[in-house]
Amino acid sequence: MKLLIISDTHGSHINVDKVLEKEEGMDxxxxxxxxxxxxxxxxYSVNCPAHFVRGNNDFFSDLPREKELFLEGWHLFLCHGHAYYVSVGEEQLKREARGRGADIVLYGHTHRPVIHREENLLILNPGSLTHPRQEGRRPSYMILVLEEGKEPEAWIKYL
Structure with missing residues (x-):
């Protein structure tokens, strides 16, 4: 199963459209x-199911604050991250993900892409397609491939 992961688009769809043109075969x-x-x-733009969570700038949105998905034998915990103070560190987020029994935690908010694994938890942040903050400030997104019985594979990609 191939997942396209994006975050922090802040109402701009120019780069979302570019990513959708570039990436094919998303599940x-x-x-x-x-x-x-x-x-x-x-x-409307994607040819696959889409899941969204609410960020700190999604005022008056009825999107859920968090979601848990079970895909290909993996337990994913999705959130924006601001409620877990990810701007100052991932400790609270990791504690919450582990408490839920998640294998993979995905978050945004910092506008900086992250892939790392520790203590049976894969931690992913695709960065931002609209307002990147990492060195070089290139718009970023992520591809995650999940297959039951195999370790997840994740890549940070840039426009």
Whole structure:
């Protein structure tokens, strides 16, 4: 199963459209918050199911704050991250993910891409397609491939 993971688009769909043109064969799209009322446009643009969570800038949104998905034998915990203070560290987020029994935690908010694994937890952040903050400030997203019985594979990709 091939997942496209994006976050922090902040109402701009120019780079979302570029990613959708570039990436083919997606089975699922995950948006990790700060959509800013763009979820309907994104849902309309993709040819696969899409899951969204609410970010700190998704005012008056009825999107869920968090989600848990079970895909290909893996337990994923999705959130924007701001409620777990990810801007100052991942400790609270990791504690919550482990408490839920998650194998993979996906978050946004920091606008900086992250892939790392520790103590049976894969931690992923696709960065931002609209306002990147990492060195070089290139818009980023992530591809995650899940297959039952195999270790997940994740890649940070840039526009």
């Amino acid at each position: 699922l799209l995950i948006h990790l918050g700060d959509v800013e009322k763009g979820e309907d446009a994104i849902r």
